[in-house]
Amino acid sequence: MNNIISIKDLSFSYSGGVNVLEDLSFDIQEKDFIAIIGANGSGKSTLLKLILRELNPSSGEIFISDTNIKNFKEWNTIGYVPQINASNIPNFPITALEIVTLNLYQKMGFFKFSKRSHIEQAKRALMQVNMLDFANTPINKMSGGQQQRIMIAKSLINSPKILIFDEPTTGIDKESKNQLFRILTHLNRVHGITIILVTHELEIMKDNLTRVVEIKDKKVVVR
Template sequence: MKNSEPIIKVDHLFYRYEKENVLEDISIEVPKGAFLGIVGPNGSGKSTLLKHLLGLLKIQQGKIQLFGTEIRSFKDWDRIGFVSQKANSFNTGFPATVYEVVLSGLTRKIGLFRFGSREDRKKVDHILESVGMLDFKNRNIGELSGGQQQRVFIARALVSEPDLLILDEPTVGVDAQNVNQFYDMLENLNKELHITLVLVTHDIGVISDKVTHVACLNKNLHFHGSTFEFNALKERDLSSIYGHDVQVITHHH
């Protein structure tokens, strides 16, 4: 793959449920190494766009390319990791350690109910360290806070070494005190491990503070560009996207 080729390329994507358009003429490019934040109000089409990127919805109109390949013929799904809003609904009685949960991210490679090779175990330790959870590796997943669980789920998605990580509202269920640390961790993963990230979030303050690129979605694509360009937008411009007053509060450290 050429460096100049975007990891994700969406061209003139439309999607409708029954008679209502949910996405209208969406075109987005995500370059390698970017950290894209997708923001928009409830019902703006963010989840529908994510389902398209993950191959879960059939394209009605438009085109999507992943790593330079048309999504219809894309087979390398191991190159994409996904983290959903799990912390909010996770079964805290689930009998597995942090280590076992992360190792399960290698199931396709090593098979079910295997302990993994020495190399696999080193890989699990390394990725747990990168998300700040190595000290918890023998702890039961149900004993952790929502924020800690989400870090473990991110480690599970990363252990297979994907080139792209997609996160859907990952701070749902994470207490406010830990949200900043959580976003710091994502920023470090992007900068230090050079993983391309796509983050769907309601938190506009994080967008202006952490990501490299921003897409504002509300059925149409109202903005797509660098964080620098996004930060130059006036609050009244954002309010017109959201349909109500919006105040941007950045997260200082």
């Protein structure tokens, strides 16, 4: 199996202070289903931001598909689903279909109008997360679990190779959590999408994981 992400001697500190992460080295393979765990404040979300190049490492390197992220261009092949909260859910009546279609904005041509093909792509993405029946429902009228699935559909519309999640089960009920993990397992096993997620829900999903990455004392343990 080929490595899709390689992390080499990675360290990071905020504003020149003490390292949050120190000399991390590990690989993520194609079609892996990885859980990143650790205590609050251990650097889990920081690691995701480094992989997404929202932050730059103090030292070390990250490679995506053998390309240093400094030179990586194909960010549309990586889907990122942040925690669901009031800051990333629009507080106006945009429908599920509309919000998913927004991720095709760059493909809409000069006038930025949705074509029939764009609508069909969005519907297929909604179907993958069992939310097609909610296509015309405003996202701010949905439960947290439903909103989470809409945000996954938004990431799926560009056919990503990698999906990255930061605490995807925050604020959703047990049945929604189970439904979410069933969807992620399907995307991983049937569609071959590499999945990386920060989580505290290791127990209910451990049987579906290929590996667990634990951040402890600024270091990483892969098991």
